[in-house]
Amino acid sequence: MSTLRSWFSIPRDSHFSLANIPFGIISTAASPTPRVAVAIGDHAVDLDAFTANNGFQALSIIQPHQTVFSQPSLNAFAALGRPMHTVVRKYIQSVFSADTPYPDVLKNNASLQAQVLVPLEHVTSHLPFKIGDYTDFYAGLHHAYNCGVMFRGSSGAIQPNYKYLPVGYHGRASSIVVSGTPIRRPNGQVLLDPSAEKKIPTFSPCRMLDMELELGAFICKANTQGEPVAIGEAPDSLFGVVLMNDWSARDVQAWEYVPLGPFNSKNFGTTISPWVVLADALEPFKTQGLENDTEILPYLQEKDNKSVYDIQLQVDLKTQSGNTATITKTSARHLLWSFPQMIAHHTITGCNLQSGDLLGSGTISGSTTAQSEMGSLLEQSAGGKKTVKIAGGEERRFLEDGDEVTISGVCGGDEGMLVGFGTCVGKIEPALTLSF
Template sequence: MSPESTHPAPTWVEGAAGSLWDVDNLPYGVFGPRDSDEPARVGVRVGDLVLDLAPVAAAEMLEVAHVFEAPSLNPLLSLGRGSWSAVRQWAVSLLTDEAARGLVEPHLLPVAEVELQLPFQVADYVDFYCSLEHASNVGRIFRPDDEPLKPNWRHLPVGYHGRAGTVVVSGTGVRRPCGQRLTPGADGPPQPSYGPSTRLDIETELGFVVGAPTAIGERVGTAGFADHVFGVLPLNDWSARDIQAWEYVPLGPFLGKSFATSVAGWVTPLEALDAARVDLPGQQPEPLDYLRVGPGAGYDIDFEVLLDGETVARPPYASMYWSPAQMLAHLTVNGASLRAGDLFASGTVSGAERGQRGSLLELSWGGTEPFTAGGRERTFLEDGDTVTLRATAPGARGGRIALGEVTGTILPATG
């Protein structure tokens, strides 16, 4: 395996050079050919093709060849940072060395002819709340007579435990959830009632996929982030705002969040984002020692939110207050263990401008200020709506790389 340079050699794969899926990207996914009973296995995307890694690794008799035959990235995740880097260097070499072309080219499949699976088995799922702009907006909407931020917000990355079993891959339909929500009372204040959510929303987020595990009682400092996090993917934490508003005091989100979380089918390796590293916007007051980070702790990733094919927002991840290294450090500071396949997410990404808000709650200011999409005024999601999140970041070759997109369509409630 030859080392990958800062600027990889040009790829021989037709149409990939200079694209959003050049060799400075190479995200991993789990795929199977469409309309086929072939077992799912691990591949990397280059251009508009997927490289089936299992037969190539077997032909080269790689010691880790078996991990590419699995219907999940979890065996690869468990290998740790040294193996992740070596596998990436090997894949780059295969796709840039003309001498490897005869071996590799028969195992390149068009993206349009494969079906992506959930890329990893989700062990645990934690969602954070790390955008200052989003947290401030939500505070003003939900608690208009109170301070937007609670006293703890600038001292620690606030989060909650989600439901791993309802994390689904992009393209999976999202059923409108039912639950308790307040409705106007006939002769008095609002009363709780049961029924489908009428304020269904999205949350534009970046998810982080954990590989290397830890033992119970072990902590991961901010400097250990890259040793434990394999890669990233866009994530949509669907939210039923009416159910959430009634249930979240005093213990936080529950049924308003746990019905579905959608993730992209491609996991971008952390190393592919080296050129996207940026400083955090600034933290005041200075965090406690275990949360301190140096320069380059943030990421310059630009999101795009599409509602039924129309762009309605462009949230900038570079504006996030808390870094992913701080999220992981706080997640484990009490000794909570990590497992391969753990997923933690940033919380909604929102910027300072209205067009940078990463949720419909913010775009419509709680439903009181509709935004325009499809030539009409909109607030929350309607049955049949399709939401797509896209993201790009600077790449090592001087252009941009794409993260896998995540899409979901709202299905009517049942029961």
Template sequence: MHAKAEVEMFSGTKSWLSISPESHFSLANIPFGIISTPTNSKPRPAVAIGDHALDLSLFAQNNGFSAAPGIEADIQIFSDETLNAFAAKGQSFHREVRMYLQAIFTDDTPHPTILKTNEKLKSEALIALKDVQTHLPMEIGDYTDFFAGKNHAFNVGTLFRGPENALNSNYLHLPVAYHGRASSVVVSGTSLKRPWGQTLSDPKAEPKVPNFTPCKRLDIELELGMFVCKGNALGEQIDVKSASRYIFGYVLMNDWSARDIQMWEYVPLGPFNAKNFGTTISAWVVLADALAPFVTKGMENFTPLHTYLQQDDVNNALDIALEIDITTSKGNTTTISRSNAKHLVWSWPQMLAHHTVSGCPMRPGDLLGSGTISGTEFQTQGSLLELSQGGKIPLKLEGAEERRFLEDGDVVTIRGWSGKGAGLVGFVN
């Protein structure tokens, strides 16, 4: 209730800083990231608000947190090159910092001399977003990608096994996942090379002799990512009922996939080179508190679950509108899919509980992916594999272009936001 009241208050509150009513970085949001600038190449923490970034390092060094003694004592974390130390302070500290910064930016701020009327600090610490370089927000120790999008799992399973056997027998009993490659997680805007690997030109031919070629079926996967802020010791389990307290915040994610390489290599141990050449995340971490007002009911799972996965609250998903654009090398941009983050059958607390049920230790900065988020209607699917029905039917793009899978020079843009009006909470402006 507190979080909902808070976002309603700030969605109707004016700021002395000019913020477009269409901005996803509204006063109700305040996402955190890592930036550098032409005049200061050192990466450091910042928050995004409207079309600006507030340099938290400079803000802290110039007594920006002087009116908040509880924050002032830990301002050294705003000089770090990642958000890991900030994340590790826990949700109550994240909440205190975010609410303080919201108050700093309100038109009737109780602390006007800190930034509103401090022209020197305002001109130096408030930087246009177009003038900042964003970096990975966290040092990622481990990355695990789940498969929680039931519609995607069913669609892909149907393509290869038919609708009767689309979902594997374990799918609704536990959150399926694979361990990804943390070193190839990159921030939005990073170009990726088409991967090479072993593929079969004719999967039905015998004997099966693979070729070594560039990927010909390069795909996207529309996902949400979650950063962990709190760890557990080796051998300990995270209880599903308290797991939400381990969540730092969320990012958009594209788990790039080489489908033809994946088909040959995934048996018997699952994805490997088909997934490790790149995973893209958005630059700004939207805190758990900022999205708390948009908790909603997820997909129902009628399968009896073991106690460690049972949740009391059915409202365990996030209502986040999602869109995918493809811009071709000819400059044509087409929105190819619209989905929603609520299309997940497993919640983030359930993913954390299952990940640690063996005693696996989580650490601040660990990244979890949701798996591809697809709806049930036409053009709500989160991958080209689904949208083109396995490459059989090309997507019609603007400018009379077509795509079954990605071509060299294509740019993929993913957007996500919650709310409406002046209280939008999103990931990219």
């Protein structure tokens, strides 16, 4: 990738280089109405203000649609389709490039710079989309294997269907929150003694609260109900990607899981990062995912073996006492199924995806047995049998009240050219005390 230089000062270690240009929704104290922005360096570019001041004067194709940038979500912009996302992103890149062909738009316009460039520390980020539906997949093969070994032993760790289709379940869209939103520990039914002959649950706060390192992908192109999206066309349905933490109440999950799978154990909170990295920005980092040793059906076969992204992922845990540790480092290349395959499978029945729908990748863990490559505390603690060292003598099996989990992710190793996501942060609040 050739180096992109800008006239605007961008820290060399910024996730939001000129090679990125992620989209999000912001508000400020001076202008509290949420609207569309992009991130560049340590600033947000208010696209509503940019548009109002004729910032898109040299991009005629977007001019009939400029009201999308005053909307409180990215749904309308996303629905314009990937070709439009591409030209808008490239135009913004050209406006900020060192040799911009449009110097009078922003480079030589100090007055407009003051109106549209807002330090990120002064903005409030909001959910980037109005999310109609949310489906969480289980595409992290190593996570699936590690969990399967715990529950079924090594010989039956991977279920017979796992390598034939992207396994998933429908999650709860209403409890998806933007990074920085506190997560309250849920109450629920738990089985304190699974070995007891008579299985009687107890109602209590979750004792086995977990994080899950995932990616989320937003849909831009709707398909008509009854008409599947072909695998070759599925990339056109992909707007962009965020970091995701699908919080899980493991003890609640263990009791409710049979026969229909996750319910209350997953519906209380899912955190996503605020800036959506466009599929175009991630294109240079596409790589081959995990090899599938099973011959999959034709509707899931991709012509391009490079279908997942080499995103370097990290999870940090900070305790209430202030001790911090990096507990996970891995890569998004450890996925068996790609987002286009998830889209093709999701719609093969004729299910109609819509602009703003969110797909979760499932927990991403590395290929080794090292704790530090595992994307959940369930794996790292072997179901609560081991501890995870933090610092200052602290350790964890699962999350405690006051713990703060931060997920970060970035592509590329060249400073000044990083394509990253920023952070996805959530802090655990104590459960409510309920009386009946």
